[in-house]
Amino acid sequence: MKEIRNFINGEFVETARHFTKRSPMDYSPIARVHEAGKAEIDRAVEAAHAALRGPWGNLSLSERSGMLSALVDAITLRFDDFLEAECADTGKPRSLAAHLDIPRGAANFKVFADLIRSVPAEFFESATPDGRGALNYSIRRPVGVIGVVCPWNLPLLLMTWKVGPALACGNTVVVKPSEETPQTATLLGEVMNQVGIPAGVYNVVHGFGPDSAGAFLTEHPKVNAITFTGETRTGTAIMKAAAQGARPVSLELGGKNPAIVFADCDLDAAIEGCLRSSFSNSGQVCLATERIYVERPLFEKFVQRLKEGAEALKIGCPDDEGVELGPLVSREHQEKVLSYYRKAAGMGATVVTGGGVPPMPERLAQGCWVQPTIWTGLDDDSIIAREEIFGPCVLVQPFDAEDEVIRRANDTEYGLACSIWTQNLSRAHRVAAQIEAGLVWVNSWFLRELRAPFGGSKQSGIGREGGVHSLEFYTELRNICIKL
Numbered sequence: 001m002k003e004i005r006n007f008i009n010g011e012f013v014e015t016a017r018h019f020t021k022r023s024p025m026d027y028s029p030i031a032r033v034h035e036a037g038k039a040e041i042d043r044a045v046e047a048a049h050a051a052l053r054g055p056w057g058n059l060s061l062s063e064r065s066g067m068l069s070a071l072v073d074a075i076t077l078r079f080d081d082f083l084e085a086e087c088a089d090t091g092k093p094r095s096l097a098a099h100l101d102i103p104r105g106a107a108n109f110k111v112f113a114d115l116i117r118s119v120p121a122e123f124f125e126s127a128t129p130d131g132r133g134a135l136n137y138s139i140r141r142p143v144g145v146i147g148v149v150c151p152w153n154l155p156l157l158l159m160t161w162k163v164g165p166a167l168a169c170g171n172t173v174v175v176k177p178s179e180e181t182p183q184t185a186t187l188l189g190e191v192m193n194q195v196g197i198p199a200g201v202y203n204v205v206h207g208f209g210p211d212s213a214g215a216f217l218t219e220h221p222k223v224n225a226i227t228f229t230g231e232t233r234t235g236t237a238i239m240k241a242a243a244q245g246a247r248p249v250s251l252e253l254g255g256k257n258p259a260i261v262f263a264d265c266d267l268d269a270a271i272e273g274c275l276r277s278s279f280s281n282s283g284q285v286c287l288a289t290e291r292i293y294v295e296r297p298l299f300e301k302f303v304q305r306l307k308e309g310a311e312a313l314k315i316g317c318p319d320d321e322g323v324e325l326g327p328l329v330s331r332e333h334q335e336k337v338l339s340y341y342r343k344a345a346g347m348g349a350t351v352v353t354g355g356g357v358p359p360m361p362e363r364l365a366q367g368c369w370v371q372p373t374i375w376t377g378l379d380d381d382s383i384i385a386r387e388e389i390f391g392p393c394v395l396v397q398p399f400d401a402e403d404e405v406i407r408r409a410n411d412t413e414y415g416l417a418c419s420i421w422t423q424n425l426s427r428a429h430r431v432a433a434q435i436e437a438g439l440v441w442v443n444s445w446f447l448r449e450l451r452a453p454f455g456g457s458k459q460s461g462i463g464r465e466g467g468v469h470s471l472e473f474y475t476e477l478r479n480i481c482i483k484l
């Protein structure tokens with residue numbers, strides 16, 4: 001079994017309390033994780049402040065950016081180690097992690113290392129009564145120590161999506177990875193040391209949420225800002241903690257994302273896109289599609305094609321040849337998803353495919369497997385249409401008119417993402433502009449431009465990150481006024 005330690009002030013730190021990380025594939029113990037208590041959180045926050053005052057804070061912007069670029073190369077050199085660790089923790093297919101999680105882990109540093117070199121500043125010439133005037137300009141300064149609380153679904157990707165801009169802007173961080181996925185954040189500590197990033201700039205503390213590392217970190221008065229990705233309910237608790245001391249938060253929260261499929265779509269592309277958006281990463285993507293609205297003339301054909309696609313998905317372990325669907329991350333999450341499968345059946349849904357646990361070989365029987373599942377025959381008020389399930393499952397419903405489908409797509413407390421499938425460009429623009437979500441894809445899904453704003457509407461989040469938008473959270477803008 002691996003030992004996973006905290007990473008504080010450039011050193012790997014053991015504690016007396018441990019918890020066990022189990023494999024999603026067969027539920028065997030794979031790591032003993034050292035749980036941080038209040039003392040370790042204090043040390044990490046102090047180290048982060050010391051780095052701000054000292055070696056990190058003293059670097060020029062160009063030196064800082066250069067170090068982050070070196071980090072990109074170092075992550076790429078350790079690609080296989082990151083891949084191994086991410087697949088072990090999550091059970092996701094190696095092909096997925098190799099194309100998405102790990103490259104994005106590096107790209108999240110690259111984009112902000114580049115961007116920070118070319119950020120413009122504003123300047124105003126002001127009139128004054130004496131006629132001499134004044135010059136006003138703005139400077140950006142780091143916010144300080146950022147608490148970064150992360151989920152388990154895309155561990156390295158979502159953690160570096162916060163750490164990349166935070167460090168590029170000159171902050172230091174204390175990261176609390178999910179208790180389900182402690183490995184890649186810890187491994188990144190090794191890489192930080194290899195690159196020579198000063199001790200205390202990047203710290204990792206392990207543990208759970210309430211009464212553990214997550215709460216200790218977000219309640220810590222010397223954490224200057226908190227960026228969080230996870231469930232809306234947890235985000236609400238973190239916002240309450242951040243209210244103490246009036247500290248800023250950036251929240252990326254849950255979703256119940258629709259896809260809208262018009263009868264004039266390219267059907268092959270729509271099927272391929274909806275299979276990916278509903279089932280990749282076993283549906284454990286905040287941007288995943290859990291509701292598909294299909295224009296009625298296409299409905300039967302679409303459902304049949306989606307069923308054939310879902311049934312063809314190969315389920316298995318990360319390294320299995322051609323595998324497309326791994327297990328869910330944990331027993332607890334498997335039980336949650338299966339409870340929705342039971343509720344859907346109990347409510348009289350038509351189970352087009354799936355609905356249970358797939359048959360697996362004996363050695364994997366204890367793993368967290370669920371079948372990819374498609375339902376029809378439930379209405380918009382059912383909990384299946386309303387609550388985020390976060391599994392490989394989707395409800396498909398017919399619609400008749402554009403206004404109707406826009407209203408139904410928007411009829412949710414969430415507002416993260418939406419996909420629209422049509423070949424009519426005018427309609428695509430018209431509908432996209434009326435969708436209440438932070439991100440709308442037309443004829444695609446999860447096509448990411450890292451300079452564009454990313455974030456949720458309604459209960460899917462607060463704030464926007466990505467490109468210059470990240471600067472709004474990770475820097476403080478100050479005005480300097482010079483009287484002439």
Ligand code: NAD
Binds near residue numbers: 176254255
């Ligand atoms: P979660 O909210 O259960 O946990 C996220 C993190 O918060 C974990 O590290 C956990 O230990 C910590 N935590 C829990 N309670 C806490 C508390 N009271 N104080 C401080 N920390 C606490 O989320 P999850 O189950 O890990 O991830 C799945 C959820 O995340 C889904 O709802 C998904 O939609 C959402 N998500 C959203 C985005 C986005 O970009 N909007 C991205 C990924 C995941």
Ligand code: 6OD
Binds near residue numbers: 153161285286448454
């Ligand atoms: O691509 C991203 O930057 C991002 N934050 C994706 C979120 C995916 C949610 O699971």
